[in-house]
Amino acid sequence: MEKNPIMQRPKPIEGRLAEIAMAARELIAERGFEGLRTRDIAARVGINVATLHYHVPSKEALIRIVAQSLRADFIAQNQSRPRAGLSAVEILKLEFADFRETIVETPERLLVMAELSDRAERDEAVAAEIRPMQLFWRQMVAEILQQGCDQGQFRPDIDPAAGAVMVIGTMTMSFWHSRGDIQLYDRACAELLRALMVRPDDD
Numbered sequence: 001m002e003k004n005p006i007m008q009r010p011k012p013i014e015g016r017l018a019e020i021a022m023a024a025r026e027l028i029a030e031r032g033f034e035g036l037r038t039r040d041i042a043a044r045v046g047i048n049v050a051t052l053h054y055h056v057p058s059k060e061a062l063i064r065i066v067a068q069s070l071r072a073d074f075i076a077q078n079q080s081r082p083r084a085g086l087s088a089v090e091i092l093k094l095e096f097a098d099f100r101e102t103i104v105e106t107p108e109r110l111l112v113m114a115e116l117s118d119r120a121e122r123d124e125a126v127a128a129e130i131r132p133m134q135l136f137w138r139q140m141v142a143e144i145l146q147q148g149c150d151q152g153q154f155r156p157d158i159d160p161a162a163g164a165v166m167v168i169g170t171m172t173m174s175f176w177h178s179r180g181d182i183q184l185y186d187r188a189c190a191e192l193l194r195a196l197m198v199r200p201d202d203d
Contacts (some may be wrong), residue, residue, distance in 0.1 A: 020065065021066050033115045145196070153197065
């Protein structure tokens, strides 16, 4: 699969900006986007509101650093498990493993993404940051499915674009339903893989 610019490591968010991004993420996860207040971000970082506005002078700037920090986390996670030379089935299993790791270890990432995705439906500034990430994920999964069809591992009649929606929908919905029961997520992924795989009687 070709390298997509969105999967290239962004310029690191460091120092005070990193602290602001993390504080905003924590507050969004705790209270939702509607409950995000600049004074609360400033208090959590230990600065005054004027200093906060110096670093992030607008709502758009705040959303941008939050999205960039999420993107950097997802890229680092993806690159920690190299995909080069693997089969489509192996790559899809790594996607399942990455998402499982996030559910268990850093669920706030998914909570924040869910909040921003919901907000993007009615806020163009949020949509501009979140939509490219969502589109890339769908395209990446569709490419994995197409690769699997080409390799004879996945059913030849799969519609990769529609299949990608099914895969992502199963993973994201399993997050909400499997909280406190990660085995439910594992079983959902196993069922999904069985639905995608070529069956012996399909040969």
